[in-house]
Amino acid sequence: MLNRDEIKDFAIITDGSDQCYRAASYDVRIGTLLASRDGDSVRDTGCYVLQPQGMVEVISLEIIKVPRDIAGYASVKTDLSRQGLLALNTGILDPGYEGPVSATVVNFGKTEKTLNRGEVFLRLTFHPYKTPNDFKALGPVRRDEFVLRRKEQVDANFSSSFLDMPRLVQQIASKYLSSFLWRVWVTAGAVALVVAVFAFLTTWAVSYLQPYNASKDRIRGELGSYFRDQQFDSFQKEIEDIQKRELPEEVQRAVDRALTKALANAGTRAGQSKSGTSNRPLEQ
Secondary structure: OOOOHHHHHOOEEEEEHHEOOOOOOEEEEEEEEEEEOOEEEEEOEEEEEOOOOEEEEEOOOOOOOOOOOOEEEEEEHHHHHOOOOOEEEOOEOOOOEOOOOOOEEEEOOOOOOOEOOOOOOEEEEEEEEOOOOOOOOOOOOOOOHHHHHHHHHHHHHOEHHHHHHHHHHHHHHHHHHHOOOHHHHHHHHHHHHHHHEEEEEEEHHHHHHHHHHHHHHHHHHHHHHHOOOHHHHHHHHHHHHHHHOOOOOOHHHHHHHHHHHHHHHHHHHHHHOOOOOOOOOOOO
């Protein structure tokens, strides 16, 4: 790893600051801020308020010129991480690269953070390495070209927040809310149907079954009182005596029909007796 003096000797940092050199690294400062806000990019602003879950593309103030026998590495700043700011897409600076460096900074904290031009956002370290035989260095990247390319990428791909959380939450809410409402409507419809059927059956039962039960109880009571009457007991005894007689088949059938009719008349007269109507003797 190169130390501070070696980094200076190789002239790796252009437009650098002595205050940004560390013992074995260099702290890159903010030069340009690009952010998406409702489809519009914020260009070359010197100050940007990064909301919680917000994201912004940061381009370095310095130009980095890496020698062909040295590789660079960009890493996050610990102080920024403690504040809830994280620089993404950091990594290798290829040997021979010349141009600005950039990173996407996301605010994972609870409160908004203000980013200003000139503040540190990345740390660079440099390492000597053996150049391969077929090595070909890339051409230099001009700042205006670099900023324009990053701006196009921000316009095309970035949202105002990390993972486009508002839209994502809205989509999830719409999906599951519609599913939930569908289940609610189905359940409510089923419950309403059950309640309607129950109400209908209850009304039907009150209208039909209750009068039937009342009549049945009344008839049972009236017949019971008649069955306890001596006159009915005598009549039943006479019927049994007639049934025991040996009669011709046709006569027997006629007697059975007459007895059945007589028994029905007996029940009717018992009801009339219960309601106060005179109870006349059965005709034989």
